[in-house]
Amino acid sequence: MDSIKKVRCQVCEKAFVLDVQQQKFVAPLVAKGQGFIMVECPRCGSSTQYVKAQETAEVSRHVASYRCPITQCAGWVDSINEQTLPFWGCGECGSVWYEEKNLQKDIADVVILHPYRARSYKQLNGSWVPGDLKSEPANYEELVEKEPPDPLDELVRG
Numbered sequence: 001m002d003s004i005k006k007v008r009c010q011v012c013e014k015a016f017v018l019d020v021q022q023q024k025f026v027a028p029l030v031a032k033g034q035g036f037i038m039v040e041c042p043r044c045g046s047s048t049q050y051v052k053a054q055e056t057a058e059v060s061r062h063v064a065s066y067r068c069p070i071t072q073c074a075g076w077v078d079s080i081n082e083q084t085l086p087f088w089g090c091g092e093c094g095s096v097w098y099e100e101k102n103l104q105k106d107i108a109d110v111v112i113l114h115p116y117r118a119r120s121y122k123q124l125n126g127s128w129v130p131g132d133l134k135s136e137p138a139n140y141e142e143l144v145e146k147e148p149p150d151p152l153d154e155l156v157r158g
C-alpha cells in the first residue's frame with residue numbers, strides 16, 4: 001500500500017506524494033487492479049494519470065524511509081529525489097520538508113516529546129537516520145494515535 005503514494009505528474013513532471021484523501025481514493029482502485037486512475041497534481045493543479053511506483057521503490061523503502069516525525073502520524077517520510085528540487089514527503093499526513101535539516105529538527109523534537117519514537121531512528125554522524133523496524137514498540141501505531149495533536153499543523157515544514 002505504501003508504494004502507491006509516490007506519483008510523478010505527467011504535466012509538470014514533478015514528483016509528489018498522494019495526500020490522505022487521494023490515497024483513500026486510489027487504494028481501492030489499485031486493489032481492484034484498475035490501471036488508469038487520474039489524480040490532481042498539487043504542484044500545478046493538472047489532472048495526471050496515476051502510475052504505480054516501480055517495484056524497486058518498495059524494496060528500498062525501509063532502507064531509505066524515515067518514520068514521520070509529526071505527532072499522531074505513523075506514516076513514512078520518503079526522499080523524493082527530484083534533480084531540481086529534492087524534498088521529503090509523508091504520504092500519510094501530507095507533510096513536506098524541503099530541507100533535510102528541518103526534517104532532522106522535527107525528528108529531534110518528536111523524540112524528546114515522545115521518547116519511544118527514538119526507537120524508530122538511529123544516530124549516525126550526528127544525524128538521525130531510519131532505524132531498525134524491529135526495535136519499535138509493537139504497539140507503535142497505537143501509541144502514535146494517542147499522542148496529543150501537534151500545535152503546529154503546517155504541511156510545509158520548511
Ligand SMILES: [Zn+2]
Binds near residue numbers: 041043
Ligand atoms: Zn503537475
Ligand SMILES: [Zn+2]
Binds near residue numbers: 094
Ligand atoms: Zn506524516
